[in-house]
Amino acid sequence: MTSQLFDPHLQEVLDLVGIFIFALSGGLLAVRKNLDIFGIAVLAEATALGGGVIRDVLIGAVPPAAFADQIYFLTPLAAAVVVFFLHPEVARINWSVQTLDAAGLGLFCVTGTAKAHDYGLGSVASIALGMITAAGGGVIRDVLANELPSLLRWDRALYAVPALVGSAIVAGLIAGGRLNATTGTLAAMAAFAIRMLALRYDWRAPRAWQRSSSRAEE
Structure with a gap:
């Protein structure tokens, strides 16, 4: 199967790291919204697992992978506990969290595209x-927190676009019969690099033609 690009043990470690980092971002938003411990846990779980669950349900891979192995469900809870007790410290290393989040974005867009292809x-x-x-978990997080999803906001650095680029590279590699651990890693690195450059230089997607309002939201 093309979705199993890496050694199974390495794949699990990478998945868990990505899930943990995504969960931290969900927990931090819950803290900013002044939610209780249950709310922190819910946003952590939704952010970390939401995208993969949506994908698995849509392709018929049920029960979703997030529920087939309890370690994937428990990891976001561990992140929620970290945020509950140490949220000031976690917020202070926000750039590190964003860097790891970009790495998770790159990894998940690659494995998600490959798995969807495996299911026909x-x-x-x-x-x-x-x-x-x-990116789906972030959308669920923002909706639950009553915010316009970050990937739809013009005043935020590109997020969905890097994932689309990484996914498109993977699809092209699959079509050419060249997807493997090395090329998959390069595709993930491409998505990661675009996301980091977007954060560094504040790259944003263009708005409607001749739309010049400077307001962040309307």
């Missing part, structure tokens, strides 16, 4: 599900 989807659908795997 075409290139376009696989790319879409790769992006959903990487």
Whole structure:
């Protein structure tokens, strides 16, 4: 299966690291919204696992991988506990969290696209599900927190676009029969690099033609 690009043990470690970091971002938003411990845990779980669950349900891979192994469900809870007690310290290393979040984005868009292809989807659908795997949890997090999803806001650095680029590279590699651990890693690094450059230089997607308002939200 093309979705199993790496050694199974390495794949699990990478997945858990990505899940933990995504969960931290969900927990931090819960703290900013003044939610209680249950709210912190819910946003941590939703952010970390939401994208993968959506993908698995849509492709018919049920029960979703997030529920087939309890370690994937418990990891976000561990992140929620860290945020509950240490949120000032976690917030202070925000750049490190964003860097690791970008790495998780790159990894998940690659594995999500490959898994969708394994279940018989075409290139376009696989790319879409790769992006959903990487960014869907953040959308669920923002909706639950009653915020406009970050990836839809013009005043935020590119997030979905890097995932789309990484997913498109993977789809192209699959079509050419060249997807393996090395090329998959390069695709993940491409998504990671674009996200980090977007953060560094504040790259944003263009708004509607001749739309010039400077307000962050309307």
